[in-house]
Amino acid sequence: MKLTHVVLSVAAFAAVATAATLALTQKDKAPSVSYTLLDGSQHRSDDLRGKVVLVNFWATSCTTCMKEMPELVATHRKYQAKxxxxxxxxxxxxxxxxxxxxxxxxxxxxxxxxxQKGEIARSYGNVQITPTTFVLNKQGEIVKRYVGAPDFEQLHQLLEKLLAESA
Incomplete structure (x- = not known):
């Protein structure tokens, strides 16, 4: 009877370890969404493939969002040409x-x-907390999710690594 418990425990541990490894190595594809910019132009997220993309969910009523916005602007300006x-x-x-x-x-x-209809937030896993930021690699896979303001030094290191990779 004890041997059965040991075998089951080892099997359960192996299954959990395998699932954890897969979760750490699998990357989720970013959702395909259509959106309209403030200037009225229509776009699709698929058009951004081949670029490293930061998707930031925010609100003007969110103090953390307002605090991080100048850093997002600086980050965009630093890496946009790359x-x-x-x-x-x-x-x-x-x-x-x-x-x-x-x-x-x-x-x-x-x-x-x-x-306006919450469709983009729903497609990214029902985002409700702001700020929430996703980093996508050139293949359109989500490689990082931040809830709250990111550590911008770490974010910049990640962006530099992703920008150096081939598409």
Whole structure:
């Protein structure tokens, strides 16, 4: 009877270890979404394949979002010439006038869209907490998810590594 328990315990441990290893090595494909920028132009996330992409969910009412925004701008400017793109997604509950005013007054240099129906947030795993940021590699796979403001030094190290990889 004890031998059966040992065998079952070893089998269970092996299954958990295998699942954990797969979870650490598998990358989820980023969802394919369509979105409209503040200028009215229509885009698809698939058009960003071949670039390293940062997708940032935020709101004008989120103090952490407002605090991190200058760092996001600096990050975008630092890496955009190297094949990096930023997609800033304003949450559905954010008043459109506030988003437009913020983006224009701060002259945000990256793509800004309003997720008016919450479809983009749902497609990224039902994002509800802001800020939430995803980093995608050139193949369109999610390689990192940050809930709250990222450590920008670590983020920059990750971006440099991803930008150096071939598509």
């Amino acid at each position: 094949g990096f793109e930023t997609l800033s997604v304003a949450m559905a509950y954010d008043p459109p006038a506030y988003v437009v005013n913020y983006a224009q007054s701060r002259q945000l240099p990256f793509q800004v869209t309003m997720d």
